[in-house]
Amino acid sequence: MDPFLTLLNAFSSSLSEPELAALKFLCRGEVTKRKLESVQSGRDLFGFLLEQQLIASDKVSFLEELLKNIKREDLVSQLKQFVEEGGVTAPDDQPDVHEKRLQKAAIEIICDNVGRDWKMLMRKLDVSEVKLERIVAANPFNLHEQLLQSLREWQKWKGREAKVADLIKALRACNMNLVADKVENKVLQLNTGTR
Template structure:
């Protein structure tokens, strides 16, 4: 079962009639009047939004704005938690346990040793400015957390293609050779155990 559809279903069952009519009103600009008249439940509305590709498991901004507009902060926080916990990525898109262990060790070293230049590293890894700005806004005075959350974002985005070798390449491309060396040193004993 799709976890995003389960989430939408739970939202639907928790909407009052007046909240549903508010949502329908807010969607008038994006959904035709005739279609809106057929909407009898939150599920109906969410189905139309899914069909029109206004929402998806990896595209929740529109839904978030709708829920904020009707003052359902409880549903907004549930939606944010869903996104943060990476429920959107399928289990077969995850790196294997060994690679996850290597990533965890590499991320620890990177967070301990990369300072103010962390954005340069994240750009090399392909993380967008918008995502970095969002992470900075969420953790305004915590450099360590900004870097950690950015690396988590990279892991989620890449899924099973997130490789420690890419982290090391990106570090070297940013002339952070000392950090790259420390990552490699930390991984030596972990890799030796698999041979």
């Protein structure tokens, strides 16, 4: 699989509707109006930019300018990392199947039990303020979704290093011991159930 396409696909998934609308507007001089009208996702737009050879794995300046214009510095830094490393993080950077199952259960418990103090938890997990603000802006009136998206962002960022033990440690550091206990109990159930 082409690492550049994987990167563009990841970018597409993280774009909000207003960000996609802004990108379409910025591409008006490069992509025909008819094509822009048919764009429903970042993937569609990136596909047209690839076709017109405005972007490629070795030609990212146009894409970088677009991302800077919509204030997505997080994506700009991922793009720069891609260029520096000559590729993106491989699938083997993902947690194993068992750890993913534990994370899924832990995240469900955290989302159901952590309330307005969710940002404190995310800060303990070292998720950046910029990412938190973007998630809040994308889900302004949905606390549950804000927390869920933040935890997913943490998982993506940490990759293989994302561990349920880190979630429990962060919960305890925030004095959310009841939630930490619930997560530990669920992990224990899942671990004894798999043996």
